[in-house]
Amino acid sequence: MTLLTERRDATLWLTLNRPGVHNALNAELLGRLDDALDEAAADTGVRAIVLTGAGTKAFSAGADLGELAGLPAERAHQVLARGGRIVGRLERSPVPVIAAVGGLALGGGFELALACSFIVAAERASFGLPETGLGLIPGYGGTQRLPRLIGRQAALHAILTGERITADRAYGLGMVAVPPVPREDLDATAERIAATVASRGPHASGRVLEAVASGLDSSLEAGLRLETGLAALCVADPEAAEGIAAFREHRAPAFTTPALTGEEAER
Numbered sequence: 001m002t003l004l005t006e007r008r009d010a011t012l013w014l015t016l017n018r019p020g021v022h023n024a025l026n027a028e029l030l031g032r033l034d035d036a037l038d039e040a041a042a043d044t045g046v047r048a049i050v051l052t053g054a055g056t057k058a059f060s061a062g063a064d065l066g067e068l069a070g071l072p073a074e075r076a077h078q079v080l081a082r083g084g085r086i087v088g089r090l091e092r093s094p095v096p097v098i099a100a101v102g103g104l105a106l107g108g109g110f111e112l113a114l115a116c117s118f119i120v121a122a123e124r125a126s127f128g129l130p131e132t133g134l135g136l137i138p139g140y141g142g143t144q145r146l147p148r149l150i151g152r153q154a155a156l157h158a159i160l161t162g163e164r165i166t167a168d169r170a171y172g173l174g175m176v177a178v179p180p181v182p183r184e185d186l187d188a189t190a191e192r193i194a195a196t197v198a199s200r201g202p203h204a205s206g207r208v209l210e211a212v213a214s215g216l217d218s219s220l221e222a223g224l225r226l227e228t229g230l231a232a233l234c235v236a237d238p239e240a241a242e243g244i245a246a247f248r249e250h251r252a253p254a255f256t257t258p259a260l261t262g263e264e265a266e267r
Helices: 027-042 073-091 108-114 143-152 152-161 167-173 181-201 202-218 222-236 237-246
Strands: 003-008 013-015 046-053 058-060 097-101 104-106 118-121 127-130
Touching: 003 027, 003 127, 013 181, 027 073, 046 058, 046 108, 046 181, 058 097, 058 108, 073 108, 097 108, 097 181, 104 108, 108 127, 108 143, 118 181, 143 152, 143 237, 181 237, 202 222, 202 237, 222 237
Parallel strands: 013 046, 046 097, 058 104, 097 118, 104 127
Antiparallel strands: 003 013
């Protein structure tokens, strides 16, 4: 299987499983990822997703160039558009998606991580977009998501030089959410963070994801209007009644509301 799935309580673990080729993204693997996201969306008990790579060397070294080399432009467009759509589903997921990067995250593999809600990384992880050295450009969102995350100049430097970015530098740039950890601690760190995320109000979490994703593509004024509307929905949601009652009673909340679908987050 090119993608392994494992349910750990309310967290779904997805493992890219082509370690012999550094978990390169081929059509089969992307298709299985697409299917797994469908299944996760249908399972309202899933409140967080962790995406990681099999083996010790790589999260993913990028697109499988053997499937792209020599394609005419029209066919290449179809292949890249399909891959970009699947990668984009991580960004639009109604539950948080955590990329746990233990080694190389290059090209499409880096772009896959960039589409997640946030990244946790091992100390030896490294990131890069080497495509221009091959006469190519990033095709799964790198030219759009990386500048939004670290700014125009740092992103252009990374893309135009293809320079590897260490985990420590990635943390300093704001690409990685928490300080890098030893490789042997990465899974436990991701699991702990995912469990914390999964313990929060799932409706609130889904609406945060919607507010941030939509706000980045709109004006500040439009984003603030959206935030107000989503915050009002939360106030009227039974989830908030439980959260406020738990706060007043000095106990942990017992959220029983299912995770939202993408459409429900806006209602």
